[in-house]
Amino acid sequence: MKDRDRNDSAHNIFQYPAMMVPKVQRRLLGAVLDARPSITSIYDPFVGSGTSLVSGMHYGLNAYGNDINPLAVLLSRVRTARRVESGIGLIAEQVVIGAKADRKRNIETALPNHEKWFHDEVAEELSRLRRSIRRCDDLWVRRFLWATLAETVRLTSNDRTSTYKLHARPTEEIAKRKLSPFAVFKDLARDNCSSILAFRKQLENANNIKDSEYRSDTSVFLRDTREVSNNWSPGGFDLIMTSPPYGDNLTTVTYGQHSYLPLHWIDFNDIDEHADADAVRTTHELDARSLGGSIRGSTWNEETLFENSVHLKRFADSLPPKPGDGRTRLIRFYGDFAESLTRIIKLLSADGYMIWTVGNRSISGLQVPTDIVLSELLDGQGCKVITTLTRQIHHKRMPHRNASSATMKEEKILLVRKSEK
Template sequence: MPLSGVFPIEDWDFRTADTKEGTHVIHSYPAMMIPQVARRLIERLRHLHGQASTLLDPFCGAGTVLVEAARQGLEAWGNDLNPLALKIAQARTTPLDGDALAATRAFFDAVLTPLQLATFQGPIPEFQGRDFWFQPKVSYALAFIAHQVETGVPDDAVRNLARMAFSETVRLVSNTRRGEFKLYRLPPNKLQNWDPDVLEVFRATFARYATGVEAYRPSLQAAPVLPRIVAGDARLLARVPDAYFDLMVTSPPYGDSRTTVAYGQFSRLSLEWLGVSSAEARSVDRRLLGGQPSVSPASDRKAEAPLSSATLQAQLTAISRQDERRAQEVATFYRDLAAAIRSVTQKLRPGALCGWVVANRTVKQVVLPTDVIIAELSRPLGYTVIDRITRNIPNKRMPRANSPSNVPGKTGATMTQEHVVILRFDGA
């Protein structure tokens, strides 16, 4: 029986919900699934699959699904390519020792003072573009905080939490525009008055995280096993066991990072300050789905096996009439997504239930219904659609309209809804 007939669609909007409750307060991240959606979706899948004990999130991002799965007693595995996402997810899913957490807060209050800062001798990390994105005195203060985190916090798990507070601080005190995922510098008139209190931003951020950790600590400590988080490509899932999972809940990228949500640009400055090599930090977007389009002439593309989605083929044809290259870029993303679906399939037990949470983008005024496309791509692999749910996205960062064609005055709608497609894997 479809769930949406029992649970009204409006219940999924969560317009007044606190989406930063508990450990979900730890670190912002692009296009996160809100905890209320993850929680309810897992509840629904468990209601339909009474014996479910394991859950996989192949695009785990900041770990929202993993937190909610652990709190419901499931053994959860998360996979992601982005090093920053993996660090955030680890911080969100690890219950910390209360005494060590309190001691670390007291330590930061004692040492993160202007007087102590004035005696700091460095060094200050160097990387390309550092002085473009950070004022010299901001870099100096960040280096001081990083030194205190690495040398003054003995508990490994608490230190990881402090690193995430530091990472958030990096973005908040940088010269980047607020409310953007991509890297845009503040305009000169705002930059000349930009004078962040770096020490206070970090202290307040860490204190906020600590409060969230304390709120969720009992439920995470009660979990039979903490989530397992691995670094990997969702198209391969090489470090995830086969035929092991009863449930799969995830929210894949909406499209390639270059033209939709720039996960790599969002993460780059934090990763470089955290000591990740510039080469790795700057390659995230290229390594994600659709990040390396193979743009070939139409004659070469005829030899490619068509994706098993009539809806996608029709939309690609409509896009190619306007822009052949753009159509190929979109096709590359969906080929990568299809590879991820095949990889996920190898990890599921027969009878497993999958919840895909997606937003449907528009390219060249052509809507790409990813929820429908996922259902069609999954059908030949042995899946059956058992429900679809649509929810409005309140407080969306994206504007209600943008200019996807870059033609002055010509706008198109952005993604203001999410779609949940629930599938059952009956076996290939």
């Protein structure tokens, strides 16, 4: 949608990688709800910044999700909160005033080698903002402010923004950068407040707000999708709508690296009780924890995968011998993905629907037929693809310098139905 509103449903509070388009997801969801008005809940096992869930909130659905990335969980919890503070704009202004009045110069981050990524003056202002945010009593308010600080960190760091992988700007460019986190945070907070409150007004106009609170349930957790069946009830969700990773994060979209700097300025306790500071122990830790990021003994080995997906076998066999890790990365990712798929399908009610938005990444210059492989894996687990749609990508933020995703000009959207048994 070339004319999409970037502020739609608080979509702009942080530039998270490869976000879905809210209006597209709402149209997909509306079509399914027209056919199945009995649907009351939506679940996203790879929740990202929460676009699927806020799309469900427009229809008054119970909205649930999880993600392995703490920053994704923070953003989703901000956007899907049942109750928000209507005076958040004034509070944000007071946070900046409090930060400016702070005369302490100590740096409030455990980020190793922070001098590489931040000018001293920038690090000091970020530290003052961090201390000022901590003084706020309301948890949702702090989460909103942390999300705003995360985008402030992204924009004022010495990291390049042309790729999601961490790369410092050239030395001469860094020397010329003169940015004030106070000013950036203030502008972002104003825009984010406007976006959040506009979204709430939309919910209110749709009669989805009662006594200042979203009328249905919302929950987002920090969880590995390969283990979610331990946390959600089997058959408890009517509809699953998601966009899974296109491949292992290290070689496709590096969600973890993109989150690394911001997470070093956020209080993990405010994100989730299970948030683990070791997730940012290194720049690669989060991506290594994600699907296909490491060897972890998946029950789906190469033989099992190939039995369930002929096209995956054909693609793996077509890969050139160099680079030698291409096949290994492919199998490792799909082993983890198939394992998570098994868990996800168990959570969907009998005769329930799924909407999968996928992109076909490349390995060694060859495009992985992700949509076909997914349909074969689903078929092997009692699910049928009803139809597949193609959407041209106009605005989706992708890492242009990443060869694995450079060819992604379109997405495939699979509408899937689970068997009644």
